Every structure is written in C-alpha cells, then in structure tokens.
Amino acid sequence: MTEQQRVHPVSEAFAANAWADKEKYLSMYQQSVDDPEGFWAEQAKRLDWITAPTKIKHTVFDTHSVDIRWFEDGELNVSANCLDRHLASRGDQPAIIWEGDDPGESKTYTYRELHARTCQLANAFKELGVKKGDTVTLYMPMIPEAAMAMLACARIGAIHSVVFGGFSPDALAQRVIDAQSRLVITADESVRGGKRVPLKDNVDAALTRDGTDVVDNVLVVKRTGGDIDWHDGRDVWYHETVDGQAETCPAETMNAEDPLFILYTSGSTGTPKGLKHTSGGYLLHAAMTHQYVFDYKDGEVYWCSADVGWVTGHSYIVYGPLANGATTLMFEGVPSYPSHGRLGEVIDKHNVAILYTSPTAIRALMAHGDDVMDSSKRDSLRVLGSVGEPINPEAWEWFYRVIGNSKCPIVDTWWQTETGGIMIAPLPGAIDLKPGSATRPFFGVLPALVDSEGNILEGATEGNLVILDSWPGQARSIWKNHDRFIQTYFSTYKGMYFTGDGCRRDEDGYYWITGRVDDVINVSGHRMGTAEIESSLVAHEAVAEAAVVGYPHDIKGQGIYIYVTLGDEYEPSDALKKELTQWVRKDIGPIASPDVIQWAPSLPKTRSGKIMRRILRKIAANETEGLGDTSTLADPSVVEDLIDNRVNRG
Ligand code: WT7
Numbered sequence: 001m002t003e004q005q006r007v008h009p010v011s012e013a014f015a016a017n018a019w020a021d022k023e024k025y026l027s028m029y030q031q032s033v034d035d036p037e038g039f040w041a042e043q044a045k046r047l048d049w050i051t052a053p054t055k056i057k058h059t060v061f062d063t064h065s066v067d068i069r070w071f072e073d074g075e076l077n078v079s080a081n082c083l084d085r086h087l088a089s090r091g092d093q094p095a096i097i098w099e100g101d102d103p104g105e106s107k108t109y110t111y112r113e114l115h116a117r118t119c120q121l122a123n124a125f126k127e128l129g130v131k132k133g134d135t136v137t138l139y140m141p142m143i144p145e146a147a148m149a150m151l152a153c154a155r156i157g158a159i160h161s162v163v164f165g166g167f168s169p170d171a172l173a174q175r176v177i178d179a180q181s182r183l184v185i186t187a188d189e190s191v192r193g194g195k196r197v198p199l200k201d202n203v204d205a206a207l208t209r210d211g212t213d214v215v216d217n218v219l220v221v222k223r224t225g226g227d228i229d230w231h232d233g234r235d236v237w238y239h240e241t242v243d244g245q246a247e248t249c250p251a252e253t254m255n256a257e258d259p260l261f262i263l264y265t266s267g268s269t270g271t272p273k274g275l276k277h278t279s280g281g282y283l284l285h286a287a288m289t290h291q292y293v294f295d296y297k298d299g300e301v302y303w304c305s306a307d308v309g310w311v312t313g314h315s316y317i318v319y320g321p322l323a324n325g326a327t328t329l330m331f332e333g334v335p336s337y338p339s340h341g342r343l344g345e346v347i348d349k350h351n352v353a354i355l356y357t358s359p360t361a362i363r364a365l366m367a368h369g370d371d372v373m374d375s376s377k378r379d380s381l382r383v384l385g386s387v388g389e390p391i392n393p394e395a396w397e398w399f400y401r402v403i404g405n406s407k408c409p410i411v412d413t414w415w416q417t418e419t420g421g422i423m424i425a426p427l428p429g430a431i432d433l434k435p436g437s438a439t440r441p442f443f444g445v446l447p448a449l450v451d452s453e454g455n456i457l458e459g460a461t462e463g464n465l466v467i468l469d470s471w472p473g474q475a476r477s478i479w480k481n482h483d484r485f486i487q488t489y490f491s492t493y494k495g496m497y498f499t500g501d502g503c504r505r506d507e508d509g510y511y512w513i514t515g516r517v518d519d520v521i522n523v524s525g526h527r528m529g530t531a532e533i534e535s536s537l538v539a540h541e542a543v544a545e546a547a548v549v550g551y552p553h554d555i556k557g558q559g560i561y562i563y564v565t566l567g568d569e570y571e572p573s574d575a576l577k578k579e580l581t582q583w584v585r586k587d588i589g590p591i592a593s594p595d596v597i598q599w600a601p602s603l604p605k606t607r608s609g610k611i612m613r614r615i616l617r618k619i620a621a622n623e624t625e626g627l628g629d630t631s632t633l634a635d636p637s638v639v640e641d642l643i644d645n646r647v648n649r650g
Helices: 012-017 022-034 036-046 078-090 111-127 144-156 169-179 199-206 238-242 280-293 311-323 342-350 359-366 393-403 482-490 530-538 574-587 613-620 637-644
Strands: 049-051 057-061 066-070 094-099 106-110 135-139 159-162 183-187 190-192 195-197 217-221 235-237 259-265 273-278 301-304 327-331 352-357 383-387 410-413 447-450 461-467 497-505 511-516 520-523 526-529 543-553 557-566 596-599
Touching: 022 036, 036 057, 036 280, 066 280, 066 482, 078 111, 078 144, 078 311, 094 111, 094 144, 094 342, 106 111, 111 144, 111 238, 135 144, 135 169, 135 199, 144 159, 144 183, 144 259, 144 311, 144 327, 159 169, 169 199, 169 259, 169 273, 169 574, 183 199, 199 217, 217 238, 235 238, 259 311, 273 280, 273 482, 280 311, 301 311, 301 342, 311 327, 327 342, 342 352, 359 393, 359 557, 383 393, 393 410, 447 497, 461 511, 482 497, 511 520, 520 543, 520 557, 526 530, 530 543, 530 557, 530 574, 543 613, 557 574, 557 613, 574 596, 613 637
Parallel strands: 094 327, 135 159, 135 183, 159 259, 183 217, 217 235, 301 327, 301 352, 352 383, 383 410, 557 596
Antiparallel strands: 057 066, 094 106, 190 195, 259 273, 447 461, 461 497, 497 511, 520 526, 543 557
C-alpha cells in the first residue's frame, strides 16, 4: 500500500467526546447547504450581538456585481466578543500565554488583564486622534501587544492592517500608503532565534518614502531596549502613552459589515492586494472553525505557531480562540532555537493540547531525525493541525508518529487570506484521515472542481478549485479596488469564486490540494507573486529581463528559482548573483530570497513575446524529459541552452 492510500480512521474514543462525530458533521453540513439562511441565523447566536441580525445572507457572485453581505443589519463589537463577555465566566483564566524567544521568558495575561490592557491601548489610540474608520498599521514582533493592538482597533472601530515583521521598509511603505494609515505601531526591535530585527529602523526608512507623510505618529513598544533613532513629535513610546490610561473603554457599536481589518497578500499580478475583512461574519467563521476543526474544549491550551502578520495569526491566534474564550499561546521565537527540541519543550512547559503548525516547520524538524523530540514528552497533545501548503504524506506520518506520539488526529486545513477561515479540513471526530488530503468541506462551504472552461466536473477527478457560494468569513473586497476584487476572483469562472489552486477529488469525495495554478508561489507557507520578484529584479540596472518560478524544495515546499538575462554591458559573476540576492531581500524582504539564480542569455517566448513559464518550471524542477509542446516558441534553441546550463541544486 502506498502512503497516499493509508487511512487513519477516526478513533471511537475521540469521536465520543468530540464536538462533532460523523453523523453530526453530515447532518450539520447538509443543513448548512440546504438552508444557509436558517443554519447561519442559528449559528450567529454564538456571538454576543448588540443588535441581533435579522437579515442573514445577501451575496451575489455575479461577474459584474460582486456583493457580499452577511448579517447586514446586525451590530456587535469584535473586541467585546473576544474579551468583555468572558469576564464574568472566566476573567481569571489565561487568555494569552506568551512564550518569549528566550526559553527563560514567558508571561500570562488573564482575560481580565487582557481586557484592561486592551482598553488602555484603545484610550491611547483615541488620545492620538485615531477615530472609527481610520486605519492603523501594525509592524510588530510576536508579543502580546500585537494582539492588544488588534483588539484595541476593533474596540474603537479602527481598521488594522498588520504587516509581517519580515517585510522590507519598501514593502511596509507601500502598504502604509495603500491603507492611508495615520498611526503605525512597532517595537524597537524584534527577537527571533536569538537575532534582533531592527523594526523601528525599518519603519523610519519606510517613512522617508514619498506618500508616507500621511503618518502622524509611530507608537513604539520597548521590546529590547536597543538603540533607535527618535523623531520628536512623531514617535511616542508605548509605555509612556498607554500605561497611565483608564482600564475601561466603551466598545464602539459596529455594523456586522464594518471593516475589521485589511490584510495584504500577493497575487499573480500587480502590487499586493489589501483584502478587506468585515466584523460579524468573519468572527463567526473564525470562532466556529476554531471550535470544530480543532475540537477545542474549555480550559485547553491551544497553540498556533504562525505569525500574527499572516491571516493564520489573525484568525487562529487572536480572533477565533479569544472569541471562544480559549487560552491561546503566542510564541515569539522559532522551533529551532535554542535547539531543535524547542517546539516540544514549549508544548510540555505549557501543557499544550492543540498544536497548529506548518508543513515547512515539520519538514525542517524531520530533517534532524526522530531524536529532535527526545527532550520532551508531549503527553498533553490531543489534536495536531497543519496549514499553509500541501503536506506530503511522509511529513504527515512523521508529525503523527514523532510529534503526536501516534495518538493525535491531524487536521490538514486548506484555506486562504481571502477565505478568512478554514474551508476544507477534517473535523477530527468525524472524518477518517488520509495523509496529504485536506479531506472535506467545512459547514456552508461548497467546493467544486472546474475545467479550464469553467464546466463543473463530477466524481473522482482533477481540476481548478472554485467555491460556488459565499460563506460568512469571505473577504468582501480589495481595499479601495472592488473592480480588482471582481477581476481577480470572479472573472475567471462566471459566478464562482476562483481560489487559484488546483485540486483532485478522490472516489470518497476527499479533496487533495495540488498547489497553485497561477503565478503565485508558496515558499515555507509564505505566499509570493512571481511578478513582484520579477519587477524587483528588473529594477536593478544589470538586469534586462527576469523570470521567476517555483521548484520543489525538500523543506520549504517550493524554492525560488530565477532566470536572469543581463543587459549587454554586464557579465555574469558570483558577485552579481550575491548582489541580486541582496537586492531582492532588501526590496521585498528576506522571505523573498532567491534560492537559485540561473543566467539566461534569453528566455523562452512565444512568437507574441509571452514568456513560457511552463517550460521554465520544468527546467527548474529538473523535469527536462517531457517539456511538452515547444513548437510555438519563437526560438526553440533557447530551451537547449537553459537545460545545458541548469543550476544543479544538489
Ligand atoms: C494558499 C493561501 C491559509 C492560511 C495560510 C496561507 C495554500 C494553504 C493549504 C493546505 C494545501 C494550502 C494554497 C492557498 N494552502 N493551506 N492545507 N493544503 N495548500 O494563506 O498566504 O493566503 O495562501 O496557501 O495554495 O491558495 P495564504
């Protein structure tokens, strides 16, 4: 039996105590698609509404007018749902357990404390002039203040835009300008794996860029006490501004469709898109998936190892868990520091019951052998989760056997920044697991596979993954660019949301995501547009033309392979390779570091001048046997040269 065919049946003992067993999943799923209005009206009751919604679903997936509204006459406050409503029942329960980069440093905030700190920050925001509807950019380390800042925005009706701390000053500037943020929150430095990242210096550099003068203030958390420059009148210390504030702050009444946050993500073309997520539907989806997919039980410690700079951190470190009154663990560091045993040691130290992490982290540990887990027992674990990219069955089995001691179901969760929350994943008490498959849709999610013309394919087959109807957590638009939203997601296949992913469905109706079918690559679970990296490269004076593709990488899932055509007056050299690598890192951020650069005297193009990426992908993957049809190439000899000079990646 190949690994792909191995099935891990639901354990009866697990199912008996789970939020959903097989029968319950099937009946709830059926109801959610037969009667979405009734289903979601009922589910919405899990939130604390100021005005309960009477209008449940108004969603139009038409190519000309995409209009998505959930609970549109409902009113609530997201921060009150995540904090205030837990005070009476679990005020003294830990809300956030923070584990520092240094294993000697950790801190706990109860719901009462988190509420008080969030209110103080919200009051400070007001003092700095932040109003309902304003945007606030966060460029922060993985510290509790990041969660407080998100919740404080939600409290006063400001819209947060979190920018991952690994992005460059230019990438940050671009996002600050697009969102028109008047306030930026950062820290002097962040610490990861014993290394410091100069966040404040990066903000300073970003704010020298044209168009960033919209920023009035930079609020700075003192994390390390490292040296920073200070801009009087603009920069304000967090502790000086926040600590003296009142510990209560009324929660603004928000409409369910008021924006909660903007989050930028890469697509196949153009600049990063600011996906707009709103309040009611998003929170409901995040909370409900957190409960059912992880089978979260009161009192358990739950750990999502993502960064708050990504959507995973938004939905599954902050909003979903806190809406459910959970204890969420926030980790500042990396699984390999100070040693490769750290992940397991953190689990033991805090009695983690649920661990949600990425295939890339698992593969990196796996590469060090089974004994990397010898320093921990991990007896507290009950459920494991995976997200960000397809998990190969080998890594799945290792995760199951070595990290989970062969007793924890693994939920492989497929979703996207655009979907707000988990879309396809097994409920661990309901669905037999097949390593490598995200299995079945969550309640209310209607996946389908289509061919290139948009015809819906039935049965066991492979195609492009679309979603046929709206779900509450769906992004409503691209910030200030609704046309681009329609164009990107609803114009490829009429009347359907196109995910950009390819997918196979097997004879049991299980979904197997096969990866992006557009020009987006996924490196260590970080999503990047090849066009962004290309435009960075061609901005370098030596580069005449560049093409970027992904190739299979043992640890990262995909690596970045770059073909560069130099200008006439430039000669290939290792020094120039280094320079281009630095260039891209500086321009976009270290996450976009090229893995391989190949000098290409010219690129394979069609007669109309379009680069044939299919061929470049095959060469990068060392699959030069079946290159397919090259007859449409303007100059087929180009391909021979590229194959001959392929860079051996070992
Ligand atoms: C893309 C979305 C979802 C939060 C993190 C990434 C890929 C994500 C899986 C999975 C296979 C996956 C897809 C998707 N992806 N989860 N379980 N199996 N592929 O969010 O940055 O918006 O990226 O990540 O290709 O389209 P994102």
